[in-house]
Amino acid sequence: MTPTSLPRFTPRRPLGRTGFTATAVGIGDLADRTVPREQLVATLTRALDAGLNVIDTAPGYEDGLSEEVVGEALRGRREGVFVIDKVDVLDAPVAPQVEASLRRLGLPSVDLFALHAVKSLAQWEELARPGGALEQLEACVEKGQARFKGISCHHPDALVAAVRSGRCDVVMFPLGPFVDARYVEEVLPLAREKGVGVVSFKTFGAGKLLGDTEGYGRPLQERPRGKVSSGGEARGMPALPHLSVEECVRYTLTVDPDVMLMGMSFPNEQDAALRAASAFRPLDAAELHAVRDRAHAAIQGKGAVWWNPPSPDVTAA
Numbered sequence: 001m002t003p004t005s006l007p008r009f010t011p012r013r014p015l016g017r018t019g020f021t022a023t024a025v026g027i028g029d030l031a032d033r034t035v036p037r038e039q040l041v042a043t044l045t046r047a048l049d050a051g052l053n054v055i056d057t058a059p060g061y062e063d064g065l066s067e068e069v070v071g072e073a074l075r076g077r078r079e080g081v082f083v084i085d086k087v088d089v090l091d092a093p094v095a096p097q098v099e100a101s102l103r104r105l106g107l108p109s110v111d112l113f114a115l116h117a118v119k120s121l122a123q124w125e126e127l128a129r130p131g132g133a134l135e136q137l138e139a140c141v142e143k144g145q146a147r148f149k150g151i152s153c154h155h156p157d158a159l160v161a162a163v164r165s166g167r168c169d170v171v172m173f174p175l176g177p178f179v180d181a182r183y184v185e186e187v188l189p190l191a192r193e194k195g196v197g198v199v200s201f202k203t204f205g206a207g208k209l210l211g212d213t214e215g216y217g218r219p220l221q222e223r224p225r226g227k228v229s230s231g232g233e234a235r236g237m238p239a240l241p242h243l244s245v246e247e248c249v250r251y252t253l254t255v256d257p258d259v260m261l262m263g264m265s266f267p268n269e270q271d272a273a274l275r276a277a278s279a280f281r282p283l284d285a286a287e288l289h290a291v292r293d294r295a296h297a298a299i300q301g302k303g304a305v306w307w308n309p310p311s312p313d314v315t316a317a
Contacts, residue, residue, distance in 0.1 A: 006046065006049075006271070006274050006275075007050065007274055007277075008050060009023045009025060009052055010023065010051055011053060015054075015197035016170055016197025016198070017196070018197055022053060022054050022258060023051060023052050023054060023259070024253060024260060024277065024280075025052055025277045026054030026055065026199065026259040027044060027048075028056050028261035028264070029058070029061045029263050030044060035266075037065075037068075040069045041072050043264070043270065046270060047264060047274075048073065048081070050270075050274060053082060054082045055074075055083050058085060058086035059088050060086075060116070064104050067101055068104050070083065070105060071104065071105035071106040071107060074107070082111045083105075083111050083112070084111065084172075084199065085101050085112070086101075086116035086152065087114070090117075090118070090123070090133050094139075095140060098140045101113075102145060111146065111147050111148060112147070112169070112170055114170065114172055115137065115150075116152050118155065119154050120155050120158060120309075121155060123158065124161050124162055127151075128167065137149050138167070149167070150169055150171050150172065151168055153171065153173050154173070154308070155309050156180060156186055159171055159173055159183075160187060160190060163190050163191050163194050163196050164190070169196065169197060170196065170197035171187070171191055171196055171197070171199075172198075172200070173201075174201060174202035175198075175201075175202070176200070176203045176204065176248060176251065177252075177292055177294070177295035178208075178209065178292070178295040178296065178299050179202060180308045188256075200257035200261060201261045202307050203262055204245070204248050205248075205295070205298075205299055208302045209298050209299060210242055210244075210245065211242060212302070214304075218303075220301070221303075240301070240302075241294065241297045243294055243295055243298050245273055245276050246276040247294070249262075249273060249277050250276065250280060250282075251283060251288065253277065254283045254288060262277075
């Protein structure tokens, strides 16, 4: 089937103090070794053709395949695209990791390298110490291997410290219908106040909000019972509650990060996600509350919510 045409996106506002004017939607990881490489490149190119101008990748996404696909898709069209890559191993020397990523990308530099998946305030403090990973990353920026630096993070306290440090140009963290409220109520306004760019992920809760999965397509090991949605019975089992693509996209865009990353591995996923973003209208307070309630129901019994701090008092925003 020939993919339908996509809506056209135009740059919306600066990504923090970087000066780059980004589209509201960015291209998240789409690497999948079960899919032919040329199809992955074509899918990414299709998103670029729709005007999206932020791409996120990391060495750990399918063991370097994501970086290779990004590099291939950008050949001849690098200008005007903000490329984000990551440093995955935070307790190993940074420079060799940056150099290996640039080789896989086939690029001399990227726009942003982020220290990947910082999990706690203590870990941030270790990364930020003299001689630590952040100082090493700063040296890579000085060498011209990236224009900016930052972190992706799964803990609000670490993000607050990172933003206050003045050493991060961009921070990446979860925003969507099921995230810790502090991401929305503390981190997001502080980043805006300090001129730090915000790139969000987990719009769909790693797929948990849309389907019956423990995340990123992994099947549930055991289906919870007694939770029936309007979908009724499926194969003799109670249907689990789900949110729609449109609800997740509208919620996240209402919260209003600078850029909302979405993984869009196949043309049909692009169609759904980008049409929802193109038709965006903000949710009011009552609608936001209703989507949060539905998200809370939809995520139950679907495994760990690793993007929220491991705390018993976590409240979803």
